[in-house]
Amino acid sequence: MVGYARAACATFVVIPLFGWDRLRHPWLAVLIVVAAAGEASWFAWRAWHGPGRLSQRLVLTDVAFCVALMLVGSRAAQAHERNKLMTELVPFSLVASAGVGFGLGLGLLAVFAVVILMTAWSLAVLPDVSLKLGSDLLGFALWYVVAMLIARELRTLSAATAAAQDAARAAGRLAVEQEREAESLRQREITHREIHDYLLPIVDHVAGGGLPSPALVREARRGAQRARRIIMDPRGLDPRVLDGDGNGNGGDGLPEPGETGFEAMMSAVVDAFADEGLALVPFVAIQGEPPVPVREALVAATREALRNVVRHAGGVDEVSLFVEGDADAVLVVVRDRGVGFDPATVRPGGGLSGSYQALRRHGGQALVTARPGDGVKVTLRWPAPSTPPDGTTPPDGTTPSDGTTPSDAPDGEAPSSAAPWQTGPR
Structure with missing residues (x-):
């Protein structure tokens, strides 16, 4: 100047x-x-x-x-x-x-x-x-x-x-760091899911003296293929790589081309557990595709719930799986009539700290209702309701041991789809 x-x-x-x-x-x-x-x-x-x-x-x-x-x-x-x-x-x-x-x-x-x-x-x-x-x-x-x-x-x-x-540069660095942490967290979630959902069940079955049934062999082959992709594929933990060969070709027991949607993924879960001999009664009604991360988290949480039935429910005559939703909201309920457990006396396992927690990080909710002798009910929702029915959200996602139901439907009534297995006492 x-x-x-x-x-x-x-x-x-x-x-x-x-x-x-x-x-x-x-x-x-x-x-x-x-x-x-x-x-x-x-x-x-x-x-x-x-x-x-x-x-x-x-x-x-x-x-x-x-x-x-x-x-x-x-x-x-x-x-x-x-x-x-x-x-x-x-x-x-x-x-x-x-x-x-x-x-x-x-x-x-x-x-x-x-x-x-x-x-x-x-x-x-x-x-x-x-x-x-x-x-x-x-x-x-x-x-x-x-x-x-x-x-x-x-x-x-x-x-x-x-x-x-x-401040802008600091915010940029923070955003990059948060993005890096989010990517690291996503990779840890996928790694946890691969180990917990695909490899540990096989190891546990063999360690327990179980016979190598055809279903177990197929599951072991599928787990080996996914583990090999994680180790060898340069794209690493990309779910599209894990669920196929990266070129749209399905792998053994995986959805075929054109069937990689949420309903196909849930159907693959149903088929896998049916092969293991689980008496599963499914009801799947999907009318839209939720976001890919939500879809993966819901499928992983569903697998975890069904895996827990196989491990801990004892001999059950029937396990109900209810899946309903669209691109904006999804409800998944897994119900068994097994031995149940007392939430106050059970230490949270890999599901609550891994698969269920991953769903919460994507804006969903995972609630477990259990009572000794009356089985277990796992309710997965996305997005999470703004106010839980009972006004509180247990920190570990487990409802009190009095057997109260976190579902929106009153006790003895079915949801809007009127699935018959949801009626009666919880």
Whole structure:
């Protein structure tokens, strides 16, 4: 700003040349024009491109030049006409006062520099002193004060801009870190699901002395294929890679091309547990596709619930699986009439800390209703209801041991689809 003002105000020193015949030393006025043009060019270049911009040395050098300009240049006019003919030196010198305000701010050195400028002009017009001298001196003071206040505002704005940029960069780094953590969490969830849902059941079956049935062999082959994909495929834990060969071709026991939707995934779960001999009575009614992460979390949680039935329910004649939903909401209920358990005496296992927790992270809800001797009911919802029916949400997702039902349907009534297995005592 000061560089622009210096370049513009340099043109004022040409005006006294128009009174050539009234000047005492015209050649001195020409010298003043040349010197002012040279100093203005140098000052503007330093202000725009110099490493220090309005450094203290640049400001004080400009003040010294203006003092010399006024004291020497005023001698080009007659003594009684100096204030009239050479007043055009004032606009040029006022820029020096503004430079002091911008470059030096408020301080003794700045005030001293402005006083020197005012004194120099007072001496330059002697003995032609008039009321106009007062306005000239006031101009030096006002340019300094106004420039100092503008500089303060600009510095405040600059500091606020720098702070905003720092905050934006910090927010960007935080977003990248959160995205990295989310991706890491997603990979841990998939790894947990692969180990917990596909490999551990096989290891547990073999460790328990179970016979290698055809269903177990198929499950072992499927688990080996998925584990091999995790280890060898550069795309790593991409679910599309785990659920096929990455080119749309289904693997052993996996959905075929065009059947990778939510209903097909649930059907594959039903087929897998039916092969294991689970007396499963399914009801699947899907009319839309929820988001892919939600779909994966619901399928994993359903597998976990059915796997727990196989492990812990004992001999059950019938296990009910109810799946209903669309792109906006899904309800999954797994109900068995096995031995049940007391939630107060059972330590949460991998389901509550893994598959069920993953569903909650995607905005869903997993509730387990259990009572000794009366089986277990697992209710999976997405999205989670804003207010649970009983007004509370147990921290571990398990309902109290009194057997109360977290379902929206009253006890003894079925949901909107009226699945027959949901009627009767819970």
